[in-house]
Amino acid sequence: xxxxxxxxxxxxxxxxxxxxxxxxxxxxxxxxxxxxxxxxxxxxxxxxxxxxxxxxxxxxxxxxxxxxxxxxxxxxxxxxxxxxxxxxxxxxxxxxxxxxxxxxxxxxxxxxxxxxxxxxxxxxxxxxxxxxxxxxxxxxxxxxxxxxxxxxxxxxxxxxxxxxxxxxxxxxxxxxxxxxxxxxxxxxxxxxxxxxxxxxxxxxxxxxxxxxxxxxxxxxxxxxxxxxxxxxxxxxxxxxxxxxxxxxxxxxxxxxxxxxxxxxxxxxxxxxxxxxxxxxxxxxxxxxxxxxxxxxxxxxxxxxxxxxxxxxxxxxxxxxxxxxxxxxxxxxxxxxxxxxxxxxxxxxxxxxxxxxxxxxxxxxxxxxxxxxxxxxxxxxxxxxxxxxxxxxxxxxxxxxxxxxxxxxxxxxxxxxxxxxxxx
Amino acid sequence: xxxxxxxxxxxxxxxxxxxxxxxxxxxxxxxxxxxxxxxxxxxxxxxxxxxxxxxxxxxxxxxxxxxx
Numbered sequence: 001x002x003x004x005x006x007x008x009x010x011x012x013x014x015x016x017x018x019x020x021x022x023x024x025x026x027x028x029x030x031x032x033x034x035x036x037x038x039x040x041x042x043x044x045x046x047x048x049x050x051x052x053x054x055x056x057x058x059x060x061x062x063x064x065x066x067x068x069x070x071x072x073x074x075x076x077x078x079x080x081x082x083x084x085x086x087x088x089x090x091x092x093x094x095x096x097x098x099x100x101x102x103x104x105x106x107x108x109x110x111x112x113x114x115x116x117x118x119x120x121x122x123x124x125x126x127x128x129x130x131x132x133x134x135x136x137x138x139x140x141x142x143x144x145x146x147x148x149x150x151x152x153x154x155x156x157x158x159x160x161x162x163x164x165x166x167x168x169x170x171x172x173x174x175x176x177x178x179x180x181x182x183x184x185x186x187x188x189x190x191x192x193x194x195x196x197x198x199x200x201x202x203x204x205x206x207x208x209x210x211x212x213x214x215x216x217x218x219x220x221x222x223x224x225x226x227x228x229x230x231x232x233x234x235x236x237x238x239x240x241x242x243x244x245x246x247x248x249x250x251x252x253x254x255x256x257x258x259x260x261x262x263x264x265x266x267x268x269x270x271x272x273x274x275x276x277x278x279x280x281x282x283x284x285x286x287x288x289x290x291x292x293x294x295x296x297x298x299x300x301x302x303x304x305x306x307x308x309x310x311x312x313x314x315x316x317x318x319x320x321x322x323x324x325x326x327x328x329x330x331x332x333x334x335x336x337x338x339x340x341x342x343x344x345x346x347x348x349x350x351x352x353x354x355x356x357x358x359x360x361x362x363x364x365x366x367x368x369x370x371x372x373x374x375x376x377x378x379x380x381x382x383x384x385x386x387x388x389x390x391x392x393x394x395x396x397x398x399x400x401x402x403x404x405x406x407x408x409x410x411x412x413x414x415x416x417x418x419x420x421x422x423x
Numbered sequence: 424x425x426x427x428x429x430x431x432x433x434x435x436x437x438x439x440x441x442x443x444x445x446x447x448x449x450x451x452x453x454x455x456x457x458x459x460x461x462x463x464x465x466x467x468x469x470x471x472x473x474x475x476x477x478x479x480x481x482x483x484x485x486x487x488x489x490x491x
Contacts, residue, residue, distance in 0.1 A: 384455070
């Protein structure tokens with residue numbers, strides 16, 4: 001009887017914990033899965049096509065890196081009840097505040113254009129014109145936010161996050177060699193040819209796609225909008241850890257698909273890979289195309305919100321997804337302005353889209369280091385964080401990660417500006 | 424004046440400037456304790472950004488020169 005009572009108690013305890021998690025889950029999962037946006041999927045596709053499975057171990061390492069950076073935003077948001085933009089204004093004054101805000105909006109707007117490029121390219125595989133895709137995306141994203149409830153928006157986005165897992169069944173369809181996968185996943189090594197400039201550029205691209213400036217701003221604002229408190233920090237951390245796990249899973253399986261079927265092909269982007277896969281297996285090509293569209297959509301949803309939240313926080317507008325359009329007009333106006341203007345750019349004939357894609361990486365490099373440095377400084381501020389400030393272990397880990405990210409992303413940005421820089 | 428289109432733009436611009444002034448006033452003083460590591464980090468960040476901006480200008484200059 002005692003055993004049964006014990007089991008029942010444990011079951012109730014587990015069920016209660018699961019229910020609490022399901023209520024508090026969201027920001028971490030969404031930001032991490034949206035991290036695999038259109039640019040991210042393109043990076044993974046090219047990684048697989050160029051280096052087969054040889055960089056799988058590196059992708060696995062990026063999971064903890066993403067977790068440690070994003071986990072700090074959970075604590076900062078839950079303790080200060082401020083988004084990252086407002087926290088920077090409050091702690092460091094107007095100079096750094098305005099710099100971060102305008103850099104964020106510029107980076108987000110340019111990244112939003114790249115998401116539209118990805119989505120229109122993906123849908124063009126199904127012969128859907130770019131103008132139809134753009135209008136449909138704007139309508140869908142508009143409908144998602146005007147529900148007037150953060151909870152509804154979050155659950156709709158979760159459905160799209162689930163769709164991003166399409167790469168998992170796609171990888172199972174092609175039966176890759178399990179022993180090869182295990183070796184390449186858990187034994188760190190360089191691909192044949194060693195550490196070349198091209199490989200270094202690819203590693204930097206993978207890091208660049210794992211940590212983006214908008215993620216820091218988005219998750220902190222989402223934590224505030226969800227009204228998470230200090231007692232919810234543990235659940236926020238678990239949510240972020242699960243999200244980091246899934247972001248690695250998606251990247252991992254995406255590389256498996258292209259590494260198995262397209263290794264050695266000259267692949268430049270995900271849409272091109274989807275077209276090539278169509279000729280090998282129409283289901284795989286379709287999966288990749290839908291996955292690319294979904295990735296672009298998730299990225300667009302989060303990026304446009306990150307900017308609107310940041311502007312709302314600083315200008316003091318009502319800026320919650322729990323507000324109706326009438327209650328927070330400027331918040332929604334700004335959201336739609338970013339969305340529609342980015343969509344229009346993609347539709348302009350002869351718009352310099354490749355230049356924009358390259359420019360994003362350079363502009364992101366001007367924002368990412370400052371956002372990360374502010375994060376570390378704020379998390380070390382006793383008066384801001386109290387008992388939730390960084391421990392010695394967290395500081396050592398986070399400062400190491402931040403320094404590595406800053407150095408590599410700077411090299412990535414500079415080598416985008418000057419392609420011969422590393423040669 | 425306020426009834427014309429230009430007047431409305433002028434009013435909008437004025438209210439934006441006022442909002443920016445208010446924000447600057449509200450966040451006038453940094454609330455973080457300016458310890459040595461914080462000052463060092465902010466100074467390094469400024470130098471880093473200046474170097475990046477100079478590199479961007481240099482890139483545009485070389486682009487302009489090669490296009491001529």
